[in-house]
Amino acid sequence: MYKKVLTLDEFTIQQLRLFPHATGELSALLRDIGLAAKRIYAEVSRAGIADILGATGDTNIQGEEVQQLDLFANNQLIAVLRHGMSCAGIASEEMEDMVAFDDAVNNNSKYVVMFDPLDGSSNIDINIPTGTIFGIYRRISSPGAPCILTDFLQPGYRQVAAGYVIYGPSAMLVYATRRGVNGFTLDPAIGEFCLSHPNMVCPENGSTYSINQGYFFQYTSAVQQYLAFCQQGAKKSVGYSQRYVGSMVADVHRTLLKGGIFLYPATAAKPKGKLRLMYECNPLAFILTVAGGKATNGAASILHLLPASLHEVTPVYMGSANMVSALQGFFSASGEIC
Numbered sequence: 001m002y003k004k005v006l007t008l009d010e011f012t013i014q015q016l017r018l019f020p021h022a023t024g025e026l027s028a029l030l031r032d033i034g035l036a037a038k039r040i041y042a043e044v045s046r047a048g049i050a051d052i053l054g055a056t057g058d059t060n061i062q063g064e065e066v067q068q069l070d071l072f073a074n075n076q077l078i079a080v081l082r083h084g085m086s087c088a089g090i091a092s093e094e095m096e097d098m099v100a101f102d103d104a105v106n107n108n109s110k111y112v113v114m115f116d117p118l119d120g121s122s123n124i125d126i127n128i129p130t131g132t133i134f135g136i137y138r139r140i141s142s143p144g145a146p147c148i149l150t151d152f153l154q155p156g157y158r159q160v161a162a163g164y165v166i167y168g169p170s171a172m173l174v175y176a177t178r179r180g181v182n183g184f185t186l187d188p189a190i191g192e193f194c195l196s197h198p199n200m201v202c203p204e205n206g207s208t209y210s211i212n213q214g215y216f217f218q219y220t221s222a223v224q225q226y227l228a229f230c231q232q233g234a235k236k237s238v239g240y241s242q243r244y245v246g247s248m249v250a251d252v253h254r255t256l257l258k259g260g261i262f263l264y265p266a267t268a269a270k271p272k273g274k275l276r277l278m279y280e281c282n283p284l285a286f287i288l289t290v291a292g293g294k295a296t297n298g299a300a301s302i303l304h305l306l307p308a309s310l311h312e313v314t315p316v317y318m319g320s321a322n323m324v325s326a327l328q329g330f331f332s333a334s335g336e337i338c
């Protein structure tokens with residue numbers, strides 16, 4: 001018996017049918033992002049063949065070397081969102097300032113989108129999974145005029161939807177609204193994202209912790225004690241294993257599916273953390289939280305941090321609720337305020 005598998009387009013339209021009051025703008029936005037993701041994956045999966053590997057010679061606002069594929073991904077997302085009718089403007093890891101799509105149609109759109117177009121792109125040359133991360137907010141400013149910076153500087157809990165696309169052995173788009181988290185795997189035979197992981201839930205517990213052990217002596221004592229707990233746990237056959245891809249989307253995707261905890265603490269070299277609040281931590285924290293997980297900066301929920309600027313960074317600990325809670329116990333015991 002052939003099992004009907006919904007495509008992303010069919011799923012978003014089905015959601016629209018369930019909520020007749022919806023205007024369809026959010027569904028259209030998600031389909032636009034899915035289209036950009038297919039174009040990005042086509043290039044990422046050809047990176048070794050097409051002349052698109054390597055750096056452009058520029059550095060971005062983060063002071064990081066811009067890879068050619070970063071720019072390609074950034075341009076694909078801007079193109080589909082500007083051409084669509086659901087996005088008033090964007091902010092990107094690759095660009096210092098926000099971009100208002102200042103035209104008669106988009107000025108009346110009610111959403112803005114923030115994204116990291118290709119997270120982990122430094123791993124492309126060695127064929128390690130990378131990803132696109134995005135968060136969607138309802139604009140605060142009045143429609144009819146270009147969107148403004150205030151529309152972007154909102155706490156993560158105000159995201160209407162958030163998601164990522166992981167470009168690995170297959171391309172998979174995962175997105176959350178308040179109604180749940182769903183995963184769509186790209187079927188190359190039909191060129192569509194198909195619903196492969198409905199109603200995703202983050203297990204309450206897991207058996208992996210994910211952190212760059214190389215910075216151990218730069219971490220605070222609470223983090224060091226927690227890592228020792230994870231490692232000693234292994235002796236008590238608790239079975240904690242360390243897994244670290246070095247590509248946030250890949251490490252968080254594994255954590256969402258299998259449980260576990262992902263940690264990127266502050267270090268002596270990066271005392272405020274490395275990962276960006278607005279277009280890395282907030283979208284992934286939203287997804288994990290809707291899926292039943294937790295996400296904190298050590299002192300507060302990631303989703304309740306009030307952003308002061310587009311590119312600010314934060315320490316981040318996210319994953320299985322029970323594992324994040326256990327880590328928070330180490331912060332409380334040490335009296336550490338992040």
Ligand code: P6P
Pocket residue numbers: 119120121122212246247248249274
């Ligand atoms: P480190 C990739 O460069 C990235 O932004 C994230 O995807 C990843 O989690 C992190 O940095 C890795 O950083 O310091 O461990 O190399």
